[in-house]
Amino acid sequence: QKEVEQNSGPLSVPEGAIASLNCTYSDRGSQSFFWYRQYSGKSPELIMFIYSNGDKEDGRFTAQLNKASQYVSLLIRDSQPSDSATYLCAVSPTDKLIFGTGTRLQVFP
Amino acid sequence: EPEVTQTPSHQVTQMGQEVILRCVPISNHLYFYWYRQILGQKVEFLVSFYNNEISEKSEIFDDQFSVERPDGSNFTLKIRSTKLEDSAMYFCASSEGHSKDEQYFGPGTRLTVT
Numbered sequence: 001q002k003e004v005e006q007n008s009g010p011l012s013v014p015e016g017a018i019a020s021l022n023c024t025y026s027d028r029g030s031q032s033f034f035w036y037r038q039y040s041g042k043s044p045e046l047i048m049f050i051y052s053n054g055d056k057e058d059g060r061f062t063a064q065l066n067k068a069s070q071y072v073s074l075l076i077r078d079s080q081p082s083d084s085a086t087y088l089c090a091v092s093p094t095d096k097l098i099f100g101t102g103t104r105l106q107v108f109p
Numbered sequence: 110e111p112e113v114t115q116t117p118s119h120q121v122t123q124m125g126q127e128v129i130l131r132c133v134p135i136s137n138h139l140y141f142y143w144y145r146q147i148l149g150q151k152v153e154f155l156v157s158f159y160n161n162e163i164s165e166k167s168e169i170f171d172d173q174f175s176v177e178r179p180d181g182s183n184f185t186l187k188i189r190s191t192k193l194e195d196s197a198m199y200f201c202a203s204s205e206g207h208s209k210d211e212q213y214f215g216p217g218t219r220l221t222v223t
Contacts, residue, residue, distance in 0.1 A: 099151050099153070
């Protein structure tokens with residue numbers, strides 16, 4: 001069983017729209033949840049983290065966590081072409097990060 | 110803004126050779142990590158390091174691999190006898206305090222084994 005699952009995409013949204021990215025995880029003991037953005041050939045860049053159930057907003061990004069459903073999501077408002085990248089969900093049950101395979105987001109003008 | 114740095118950016122080596130990948134974590138961070146990403150695949154955890162010892166390692170991190178903090182700034186990953194399947198991007202990361210804190214990644218070293 002995969003530990004962190006994401007739809008690989010691509011998710012295509014028009015510029016200015018809301019992009020919704022989803023992730024489920026299997027380890028109920030996970031305490032920390034992260035979203036990274038990875039441009040092709042580059043390293044993961046941390047964009048959001050969330051530790052408690054509910055929503056957390058930072059600029060155009062909102063992370064949502066539902067531990068009962070083992071579900072994490074990322075909303076990107078007013079999507080821009082520069083947001084086009086692969087978004088990695090990561091979960092931390094212990095020291096390590098367990099990554100999903102990522103969802104490729106394409107924002108078209 | 111402080112960042113994790115890694116050298117070299119690209120390393121080409123022959124099968125069976127030893128390589129050392131170098132990282133300088135963010136200066137006030139206490140936890141250090143190595144991850145790898147084979148082309149087209151997901152990022153995989155290799156090892157975490159705290160207080161001068163390994164705190165956790167994955168099944169990938171076998172006897173071929175070792176880590177070291179030789180001085181107050183560098184953190185290294187040694188691969189003793191490289192195999193073709195070791196070709197990947199290797200990322201170093203660090204976090205400030207608690208092991209479940211946010212991890213910040215370096216730019217990576219692309220290792221090509223021929």
